[in-house]
Amino acid sequence: MQAWVDPDKCQGHTLCAMRAPAIFELSDIDGHATALAGDLPASEHDAVREAAGSCPEQAITLS
């Protein structure tokens, strides 16, 4: 599983980092999120799905 945060959609709600703190990093400047690049560990998949589902802007794409 890979995750990508669309920077044009993300508004810095921070829900993703709340749900999957190991995967989503928040900018110190404005709290906008970026996802860890590459294949994500299986142990994080549930949390990442919850993060994507919790995003108010639906800015997270999983593949």
Place this chain on the structure above:
Amino acid sequence: MTDMTDDIRKQKRFQFTRHSPTFRLEFESTAAEMQSRCPVAWSDTYGGHWVAASHEAIFDIARESEVLSNDHDVTNTKKGYHGISIPPAQSQYRGGFLEMDPPEQREYRQTLNTYLSPAAVNRWKPFVEALTRSCLDEVIESGRLDFVDDLANIVPAVLTLAMLGLPLKDWDIYCEPAHASVYTPPESPDFPRVMQGAMLMNQRLGEAVVEIREKPRPGMINALVNAEIVGATPPDHELIGVLTLLIGGGFDTTTALTAHSLEWLSEHPAERARLSAERDTLLDGATEEFLRFYTPAQGDGRTFSADCELAGTQFKEGERLWLSWAMANRDPSVFPNPNEIDFDRHNNRHTSFGLGIHRCIGSNMARMAFKTMLTQVLDRMPDFVTDPTGAAHYETVGVINGMQHLPATFTPGPRLGASFAETLELLQRACDEQRLAEPVTVRTASAKIG
């Protein structure tokens, strides 16, 4: 799109009266009815406006900033739009950047983001912990308090002033008007007094702007007086609008969330005990669920800046729209059992901080202040019982779903530290000596208190 007559465009109609006391009492059935029957409807009330009531419609419309305007044209020199209030607010100031469009709006937010980002807000945690501790110390030996007056009004107020760079001891000058101007209707006999308080608050803010421009001290006011917004230094009256937005947004909403959540927890002691025992895993989810359920800022107005078709409805330039964050949050197609509070709720993509470019800039501060107050209450007065006869909810929820009073009793306990007045002095010294209100780009370290 093919042009329709107004009769056809507006054939879904709903008499939407969100400023009436009845609306608050019938909120759940109104939301359900609008969502199943509309979900976008024309209402003749408050000068005529559209209402979006389903999560899907609000999600589809709210993020279309190309065709939506927040502008409040108070000088009537642009398109005459009325900002975020429906009906329009009679004001000489724009309501800060919430009543502006990009690029101006974006540049104000960029000026303030480094004070309000998660990293910036986390630095204030020890400050908020000490402040909350001192508020609870003032009442802990007596076994009774008012959660609004003695806690939830004070913590967000003092924290907001600290971040702005204003003297902490002035918190009560700002506190009463910030809340009372929301819950006091113009026809109330108390209204002139409340307006007088609001005027004093604006006067103080104007003085602070001048003072900080001459003698800089860290904080958001300093950033604003030095900002260049679309190529120019903003005039003082514009900055007062911005500061009023930060105070209004920072004070009343966090109070509303905290009071309602504490009231619910008193009424659900088993859930309260579970939240306290399992806070490491439940606190985040519970916070988001309280935010969803109570939606402190109930909605926002917009003006269409172009003809467009969204959510299956044709809108015309100049028409107004109410985005009901509160109703979106109770949409059963996104939130199963929407009228129940469920700490374990999945995919809680609530709209309580808005959607799109105007997302509440203080959301991180609100969450941190709320969680600090809540956990200290759970630790120090775990058996609190709120008094339903003394609990005062705002009579109307047209703007904020707030509370004016929430008295409670609990088993008394010991003080843990200095009094509120002494703590305020201690915190002021920490602000001054450690320059706590610098942006996170200048100061990354956490506050050190005591």
